[in-house]
Amino acid sequence: xxxxxxxxxxxxxxxxxxxxELFTLTYGSMVRQLLVDNExxxxxxxxxxxxxxxxxxxxxxxxxxxxxxxxxxxxFRETAEVVAKVGLKMFLGVQATVANxxxxxxxxxxxxxxxxxxxxxxxxxxYQSLSYSSxxxxxxxxxxxxxxxxxxxxxxxxxxxxxxxxxIRLRLLEVVQDEYPFKDDE
Amino acid sequence: xxxxxxxxxxxxxxxxxxxxxTCYVKExxxxxxxxSLDAMGFQVGQQLxxxxxxxxxxxxxxxxxxxxxCKEFWNELFNKQVDNLKTNRNREIFVxxxxxxRWLRHMSLPKDLAAAAETVNRYLIFPCGIIKGALASFGxxxxxxxxxxDSATHACAFHIRITQK
Numbered sequence: 091x092x093x094x095x096x097x098x099x100x101x102x103x104x105x106x107x108x109x110x111e112l113f114t115l116t117y118g119s120m121v122r123q124l125l126v127d128n129e130x131x132x133x134x135x136x137x138x139x140x141x142x143x144x145x146x147x148x149x150x151x152x153x154x155x156x157x158x159x160x161x162x163x164x165x166f167r168e169t170a171e172v173v174a175k176v177g178l179k180m181f182l183g184v185q186a187t188v189a190n191x192x193x194x195x196x197x198x199x200x201x202x203x204x205x206x207x208x209x210x211x212x213x214x215x216x217y218q219s220l221s222y223s224s225x226x227x228x229x230x231x232x233x234x235x236x237x238x239x240x241x242x243x244x245x246x247x248x249x250x251x252x253x254x255x256x257x258i259r260l261r262l263l264e265v266v267q268d269e270y271p272f273k274d275d276e
Numbered sequence: 277x278x279x280x281x282x283x284x285x286x287x288x289x290x291x292x293x294x295x296x297x298t299c300y301v302k303e304x305x306x307x308x309x310x311x312s313l314d315a316m317g318f319q320v321g322q323q324l325x326x327x328x329x330x331x332x333x334x335x336x337x338x339x340x341x342x343x344x345x346c347k348e349f350w351n352e353l354f355n356k357q358v359d360n361l362k363t364n365r366n367r368e369i370f371v372x373x374x375x376x377x378r379w380l381r382h383m384s385l386p387k388d389l390a391a392a393a394e395t396v397n398r399y400l401i402f403p404c405g406i407i408k409g410a411l412a413s414f415g416x417x418x419x420x421x422x423x424x425x426d427s428a429t430h431a432c433a434f435h436i437r438i439t440q441k
Contacts, residue, residue: 105285106285106286107283109280109282110281110283112324115320116291116316119320122319127312142294146294225291
């Protein structure tokens with residue numbers, strides 16, 4: 091039993107909320123601008139979105155740790171649960187389910203039925219290979235890197251492309267050991 | 277339609293800071309960056325203005341529109357209303373004072389106003405675009421600019437010059 095781990099509704103300091111529209115519409119307008127700037131090179135935009143997400147993630151983790159009473163996760167399974175139930179809930183107001191684990195517990199899916207980022211969004215034909223919400227994958231990558239986990243993250247199902255749910259794959263590449271600030275033999 | 281869905285305010289703030297940062301990193305030409313941020317703001321402003329006025333009657337004149345911007349619109353965006361509104365005799369120039377501009381609240385700025393204003397300018401382009409876009413959606417065309425007026429309190433003044441109403 092871990093009293094510091096909740097379902098995401100009970101154990102964190104109040105987070106100031108705003109109507110999601112400003113966020114969603116700004117995101118949309120940003121994607122449109124990125125497409126213009128990259129002359130419709132969808133792959134370049136996907137990469138840029140993920141990179142921006144990474145930059146956000148490395149900063150966002152501080153707020154997450156400050157606002158929740160999260161202790162260090164003992165393994166990747168726990169990490170995935172915290173991301174899905176506490177992290178997503180705190181920031182986006184939605185929760186994901188963790189599923190589809192691989193045999194050695196290093197890869198799983200976050201199933202997100204409801205993705206606020208894509209409210210009011212439709213993907214035109216010519217942008218079918220746009221990974222519209224890949225900023226979210228970058229956020230996971232950046233945030234988890236700050237707590238010593240190198241991960242890869244990508245969308246395998248996307249409601250924008252007609253799938254029933256959003257499925258984000260999360261793969262643990264490496265746990266980076268903390269470096270001690272002093273040598274043992276000194 | 278999602279209805280009144282909420283996200284953490286910091287979601288927007290993180291997104292916004294990264295957006296401005298990215299724009300400025302890749303563009304050497306400041307004008308290009310300004311125009312991108314302005315265009316994005318304009319689009320968002322139009323969309324938000326439409327959403328926030330779906331159930332209401334049309335505004336009778338541009339003064340009503342400005343009042344709406346200062347009250348309901350500002351409230352939706354920044355959880356507060358504009359603190360002070362000044363206008364000139366012709367009612368063609370309006371200055372909106374926000375005594376504590378929310379989007380700057382996590383920034384620590386140099387005490388010197390000129391230095392602080394320089395730092396902050398890039399973060400005021402998008403909100404100016406939003407105001408311009410919102411007004412445009414009601415048929416009011418204008419130029420909007422903004423400046424920091426107090427580096428400690430993050431007070432800002434938004435200048436609206438109506439060009440067509």
